Amino acid sequence: MEQHSGYHEKTLPADLSAPAFVNGWRSRALIIGAVFSIIGVILGFLANDGWAHFLRAWLLGFMISFGFCCGGMALLMTQYLSGGKWGLLVRRPLEAMTRTLPLVFLYFLPVGIFGVSLKKLYLWAQYPDTENALKNHLINATQAHSIHFKKPLLNPVTFWEVSIFIFASWALYTFLLNRWSLQRDADSQPNVFYWQKRFENLSGFGVVFYSITLTAAAIYWVMSLDPTWYSTVYGLQFLVGQAYGVLALVILTLIGLSSAQPIKTIFRVTEQHDLGKLCLAFTMLNIYLAFAAFLIIWSGNSPEEIPWYLDRIRGGWGVIATLDFVFHWLLPFTLLLSRDLKRIKRKLVVVCCIMIFARCWDMFWLIEPNFKDAARNLHFSIGILEYIFVPTGLIAFWMANYFSQLKTRPLVATNDPHVAEILEPEHAHA
Amino acid sequence: MPIQEGTYGLLAEFDTPSELVRAAQSAYDSGYRRMDCYTPYPVEEAAAAIGFHRDNVSLLCLLGGLLGLVAMFSLETWISVWAYPLNIAGRPYYSWPAFVVPAYEWTILFAGLSAAFGMLALNGLPQVYHPLFNSVNFRNGATSDKFFLCLESTDPKFDVAESRVFLEGFKPVSVVEVEY
Numbered sequence: 301m302e303q304h305s306g307y308h309e310k311t312l313p314a315d316l317s318a319p320a321f322v323n324g325w326r327s328r329a330l331i332i333g334a335v336f337s338i339i340g341v342i343l344g345f346l347a348n349d350g351w352a353h354f355l356r357a358w359l360l361g362f363m364i365s366f367g368f369c370c371g372g373m374a375l376l377m378t379q380y381l382s383g384g385k386w387g388l389l390v391r392r393p394l395e396a397m398t399r400t401l402p403l404v405f406l407y408f409l410p411v412g413i414f415g416v417s418l419k420k421l422y423l424w425a426q427y428p429d430t431e432n433a434l435k436n437h438l439i440n441a442t443q444a445h446s447i448h449f450k451k452p453l454l455n456p457v458t459f460w461e462v463s464i465f466i467f468a469s470w471a472l473y474t475f476l477l478n479r480w481s482l483q484r485d486a487d488s489q490p491n492v493f494y495w496q497k498r499f500e501n502l503s504g505f506g507v508v509f510y511s512i513t514l515t516a517a518a519i520y521w522v523m524s525l526d527p528t529w530y531s532t533v534y535g536l537q538f539l540v541g542q543a544y545g546v547l548a549l550v551i552l553t554l555i556g557l558s559s560a561q562p563i564k565t566i567f568r569v570t571e572q573h574d575l576g577k578l579c580l581a582f583t584m585l586n587i588y589l590a591f592a593a594f595l596i597i598w599s600g601n602s603p604e605e606i607p608w609y610l611d612r613i614r615g616g617w618g619v620i621a622t623l624d625f626v627f628h629w630l631l632p633f634t635l636l637l638s639r640d641l642k643r644i645k646r647k648l649v650v651v652c653c654i655m656i657f658a659r660c661w662d663m664f665w666l667i668e669p670n671f672k673d674a675a676r677n678l679h680f681s682i683g684i685l686e687y688i689f690v691p692t693g694l695i696a697f698w699m700a701n702y703f704s705q706l707k708t709r710p711l712v713a714t715n716d717p718h719v720a721e722i723l724e725p726e727h728a729h730a
Numbered sequence: 731m732p733i734q735e736g737t738y739g740l741l742a743e744f745d746t747p748s749e750l751v752r753a754a755q756s757a758y759d760s761g762y763r764r765m766d767c768y769t770p771y772p773v774e775e776a777a778a779a780i781g782f783h784r785d786n787v788s789l790l791c792l793l794g795g796l797l798g799l800v801a802m803f804s805l806e807t808w809i810s811v812w813a814y815p816l817n818i819a820g821r822p823y824y825s826w827p828a829f830v831v832p833a834y835e836w837t838i839l840f841a842g843l844s845a846a847f848g849m850l851a852l853n854g855l856p857q858v859y860h861p862l863f864n865s866v867n868f869r870n871g872a873t874s875d876k877f878f879l880c881l882e883s884t885d886p887k888f889d890v891a892e893s894r895v896f897l898e899g900f901k902p903v904s905v906v907e908v909e910y
Contacts, residue, residue: 591830598827601819639788725748726775 310565310723316710319560326703333696340689346682353683354690355414355421360663361694362407363522368549369404370470371542372397374510376477377503386574388718389567393553395481396705398474403701405467407694411521412463416456424454424527446528454524462520466513473506485715492715514539525670529608533593540589541659544582548655551575555645562712566722569643576642583636587629611669616678624665627658660691734910738861739882740893741868742902747773750877753900754779757881764885768878787849794844795837802836803829861910
């Protein structure tokens with residue numbers, strides 16, 4: 301029955317390391333990173349705005365890279381808890397994402413140093429003396445009140461303490477998740493249940509802990525750009541947004557790797573379809589949270605809350621908001637509804653690229669209108685071009701780091717019962 | 731409707747889905763078209779093997795969903811703007827954010843109902859009689875642990891003797907001739 305060889309069980313190739321073309325990806329990422337960063341720096345000089353837009357764009361690039369790195373950690377822990385064959389497939393790419401944490405911390409430093417300590421980014425860091433700032437009309441009464449009232453939370457010392465603490469705790473999780481994973485593969489097969497329990501115990505608490513620390517991070521790094529506004533669902537929106545971006549990236553990675561061994565053997569259409577379905581779920585959850593937050597604030601119609609949205613809708617920003625809806629939900633949702641699309645690699649790649657682009661677009665809509673010169677006034681300046689070049693540079697360098705990490709380990713975790721299942725022909729569910 | 735008599739088809743019984751899919755694929759490759767696979771749980775590859783054809787349930791589901799969306803959104807707009815314009819907290823009559831949630835729920839409701847009833851309308855259920863239940867092994871195994879391939883007599887290529895030989899080539903547990 302030669303013509304039906306597809307029905308027989310496959311075997312795992314002997315060499316599980318990443319194919320050589322990943323080096324090519326890395327060089328390409330490094331070239332893109334270098335070119336875009338140089339243009340970004342040149343624009344920084346040309347913009348003549350005291351590097352304000354450069355720093356805002358840096359924050360955007362940092363938040364996206366951070367989302368891939370730590371969102372990858374969250375998804376890694378989630379797959380240990382949920383189980384499933386898709387989890388085995390994405391495990392090593394997600395581990396590679398988590399190991400970029402040092403680079404992400406490096407990206408954070410300018411935000412902390414220039415943004416907070418040198419008072420270039422955050423209003424609350426700029427005007428700690430609210431009374432004088434109000435008197436000199438540098439801030440309005442609402443801002444003065446908010447900065448004064450939130451001082452125990454929004455001050456440079458707490459900012460640094462919280463940021464360092466959360467980075468340190470994520471570093472610990474990254475270290476354990478990566479170390480145990482190698483130890484598990486080196487261990488013998490009968491001990492696999494011990495390891496499963498161990499990972500479950502680490503991840504169960506880890507997912508909750510990450511949700512809380514991510515909320516703190518999102519409040520400090522992005523939400524506090526506008527000290528007057530608050531939303532309790534903000535952290536959760538970042539959590540879902542990160543999973544949305546990470547899923548898109550991990551599918552792109554797997555499809556890219558699937559042209560060569562070992563991913564070629566283990567990446568079946570069934571699991572590709574499953575990952576596509578997860579994307580659809582996160583697309584829905586994302587719009588659900590974003591629209592629910594908007595609807596509640598719209599219904600309340602309170603002068604304390606609505607200015608945040610008005611800053612982001614009026615003065616041309618409505619176009620950005622509408623396109624955010626189109627990129628973030630309408631396009632991925634309508635495309636991912638199709639069963640065929642999720643099973644055809646070439647088409648799924650397009651959707652994943654749209655999804656990652658949408659994350660950056662959304663972050664632009666969240667960050668830029670916080671600033672006085674941009675709120676309710678979308679206008680062109682040389683500075684705004686920084687949003688194209690600086691984040692692309694940062695994300696490209698992050699990608700290069702991610703590809704290097706991908707090369708350091710076998711691409712398949714072998715000490716797992718799912719390995720045998722994933723090598724089975726696709727229809728043998730019995 | 732005249733009473734149908736004679737052979738409905740030949741029913742081959744298999745123990746594993748792999749054997750079923752292999753037999754179904756070969757039957758399709760040798761030109762059989764009027765046939766069906768019966769499994770205790772969905773085996774997508776079996777459907778693919780006998781020439782998976784697209785049904786219109788997903789299209790009905792999509793159209794139902796869109797109909798629900800448009801119907802509810804229009805209803806809300808008509809009520810708020812023309813039929814009973816009320817000043818609610820000074821908002822415009824056409825306040826679309828408030829319309830989204832009911833419109834979304836009708837989308838889900840209509841899509842779900844269209845999928846369920848569309849499926850029933852297109853697959854011929856509920857059906858009070860099916861010839862295959864005349865076969866004892868089918869009655870006992872089709873919903874628990876057996877996998878069946880039935881070559882139907884309406885197929886132009888069907889011949890009781892030849893088709894039986896063909897099926898027995900796949901080493902099935904049994905091949906049974908089923909009467910109408």
